[in-house]
Amino acid sequence: MLTEDEVKEVIILSASANKLAKLKGHAATYASLIMEELDPDDRGYIEIWQLETLLRGMVSAQAPEKLKRTTSSLARTMIPSRYRSPLKRHLSKTVDFIHENWKRIWLVTLWLVVNLALFVYKFEQYKRRSAFQVMGYCVCVAKGAAETLKLNMALILLPVCRNTLTTLRSTALSHVIPFDDNINFHKIMALSIAIATAIHTLAHVTCDFPRLISCPTDKFMATLGSNFHYKQPTYADLLQSVPGVTGILMIIIMSFSFTLATHSFRRSVVKLPSPLHHLAGFNAFWYAHHLLVLAYILLVVHSYFIFLTREWYKKTTWMYLIVPVLFYACERTIRKVRENNYRVSIVKAAIYPGNVLSIHMKKPPGFKYKSGMYLFVKCPDVSPFEWHPFSITSAPGDENLSVHIRTLGDWTSELRNLFGKACEAEVTSKKATLTRLETTVVADAQIEDTRFPRVYIDGPYGAPAQNYKKYDILLLIGLGIGATPFISILKDMLNNLKSNEEVESIHGSEIGSFKNNGPGRAYFYWVTREQGSFEWFKGVMNDVAESDRSNVIEMHNYLTSVYEEGDARSALIAMVQSLQHAKNGVDIVSGSRIRTHFARPNWRKVFSDLANAHKNSRIGVFYCGSPTLTKQLKELSKEFSQTTTTRFHFHKENF
Ligand SMILES: Cc1cc2nc3c(=O)[nH]c(=O)nc-3n(C[C@H](O)[C@H](O)[C@H](O)COP(=O)(O)OP(=O)(O)OC[C@H]3O[C@@H](n4cnc5c(N)ncnc54)[C@H](O)[C@@H]3O)c2cc1C
C-alpha cells in the first residue's frame, strides 16, 4: 500500500532523476492530488513506472486545472484493469469496447432493430388472419422469419458492391460507416439468413403442415379453403407444390454454397480426398457462390406462389430485392465493361528471389487511384474466369502501374511460370551477389509487347490504408509480401517530398513553407524471413535513402530467419555490416542504404519510442501480414493510446 508520503518520495526521486526542480518543489501538492484522484482500493496497486508516467503527464500539462484533469484521467487509465474491482473492470472494458466499436455498434443495432420490427410486424399481421385459427403461432413465426429473410437477402448484396463502397469510402460517410468491415457484415447477414431459413422451414414443416393436414375439413374449408382451391392438402401435396419444391432447392443450394464459403473450405484448411479435393479452395467457393443467383430466382418464384396470399401486390419479395439486385448487376456490368477497356500493356516484368513477380503496366487512361488501394488481375492464359486481388505498389503520381505478386497457389504459380518464360526469353539484366542464392530476372518491353501473357485489370478498389493522409504520423508494418500497400504510400510521400523541394528551389523562401497535406513522418517496419526479399523493393528503399534528406521516412528492415537476437553470429554480421556501411553507405544484407536488423522488432519499444517522440499526435498504425501479430499490435495501440498523450489508430489490411 502506497501512502501519500511514499508517493511524494517517488515524485522527488523521479524529479531529481529527470532534473525537474519545479516538480520537486510541488511534490507534496502532486502527491496529494494523486491520492485524491485514486480510489482507496486502487492506491496500493499503483506501480512506480505508472506513477512516473503520471508525473510526466502532469509536468507537461503545466496549468493547475489542466494538471488536475490530466491526473484524474491518467489515474483512471493507469491502474491495470486486473487490479480494479470486478464492477469497475467490467465498466471500463465496456467503455473501451464502445469507444473502439461505435461505428459497428450503431450499424448492427439499426439492422437488428429493423429485423425485429419486420418480424413483429408480420407476426402481428398473421395473428389477425384466418390462417392463425388453423396453424396458431407457428404460422406467425414462419412468416416473421420469412420477412427478415427477404430483407437480408437484399441487404447481403450491398457490402459486396465494391465499386460503390470504394466511392463511398472517400466521402464523409466513412466517418460513421465502418467500410473496412464490409465482408464481416456480409457474413453476419449470411448467418441471419441461415437462422431465418431454419426457423421458417422448421415452423412450416414440423408445425404448420401437420396442423393444416389434420384440421377438421369444415373448419379448413371455412378459413383457408379459398387459398387451397377448396382441397385440403396432404403432406406430399405441400412438398410437391411450387413453394415446396423451390424451398427445398433453395435449402440445397444455400447449404452447398454456404459450406464452401466457410473459412476452412475457402482457405483450403479442409483437405478432401481426391476426386472431392476440388470442392475446397477459393475457386470452389467462388463458383459455388455464383449458384446463389439461382437461389434468388427461386426465392422470387417461391414467394410468388405462396398459398396464403393471393393478391400479387401483397407479394413484396421483389420490392425488397429490386434495388440491391440492380445495384449489384450494375457493379458486375461495370466490371465487365472495364475488363474490355483495361487490357494493359506491360512495360516491365521481373522475377525476384522468394518467387515474387513484379508487373509494371502502362496506366490505362482514366485509371485513378490512391496509395493503399488494390486491383484485380486476370490473365486468360492462366484462367479465363479468375480474377485475383493485388495491392498497387506504384504511387498515384508514377508513370506506370505496378503490382508485386508472390507465388502461393495454382494461379500465382502458373502466372509466375508464364512470365518467367517471357523474362528468360530476353533477359536484359541479370545479377547475382555472393550472398544471394537466386537471381533477379528482368525483362523490359520497349514497344507494345506480345511476348508477355495478356493481362486485364479491374479496379481500383478501396482498402483501409488509403486513408493514411488523415494521420499526423504513420507506423506502417508489413510482414513479407504484406509490405505491398505501404510501398505505394512511401513512394507517394517521396514524390510529394520531391515536388515540394522542386517548388522550394524554384520559388525559394517565398513559398518555403509550402507543404502537401498528409502525414509529417512515416515509420516503415518491414519484417521478412528471407534475405532475398529485399530485392523486391530495393529501388524504393534506395530512393528513400537518397532523396529523403529531411528524414521524413524512417525505414527498418528486419530479417527473422537467419539468426536469433543475441546470437554471436548476428553480432558479427552487425559489426561487418557497420564497417561496410561506414565505407560505402550500403548495407551488406539488403544491398540498399537501409540498415538490416536481425531478429524480430520489439514492438513495445517501437510504440513507446513513438509515443515519446510524438506527444499529442494521431498515429495511424497500418498492418498487413499474418494474423498472428494482429492481436499484439492492436493491444499495444490501445494500451499506448490510454497511457500516453499519443493516439494510435490501428488498421489491419485484409489480405
Ligand atoms: C485486398 C488484397 C490484396 C492483396 N495483395 C497482394 C499483393 O500485393 N501481393 C500478393 O502476392 N498477394 C496479395 N494478395 C493475396 C493474393 O490475392 C492471393 O495470394 C492470390 O489470389 C492467391 O491465388 P492462388 O490461386 O495462387 O492461390 P490459392 O492457393 O488458390 O489461394 C491461396 C489463398 O489466396 C486467397 N485467394 C485466392 N484466390 C483469390 C481471389 N480470387 N480473391 C481473393 N482471394 C483469393 C484465398 O484466401 C486462398 O485461400 C492480396 C489479397 C487481397 C484480398
Ligand code: HEM
Ligand atoms: C444468401 C447468401 C449469400 C449471398 C447472396 C452472397 C452473395 C455474395 C456476392 C454477390 C459476393 C460478391 C462477389 C463479387 O462480386 O466479388 C459475395 C462475396 C463474398 N461472400 Fe457471399 N453470399 C452469401 C453467403 C455467404 C456466406 C454464407 C459466406 C461465408 C460464410 C460468404 C462469404 C463471402 C465472402 C468472403 C465474399 C468475398 C469474396 C472476395 O471478394 O474476396 N457469403 N457473396
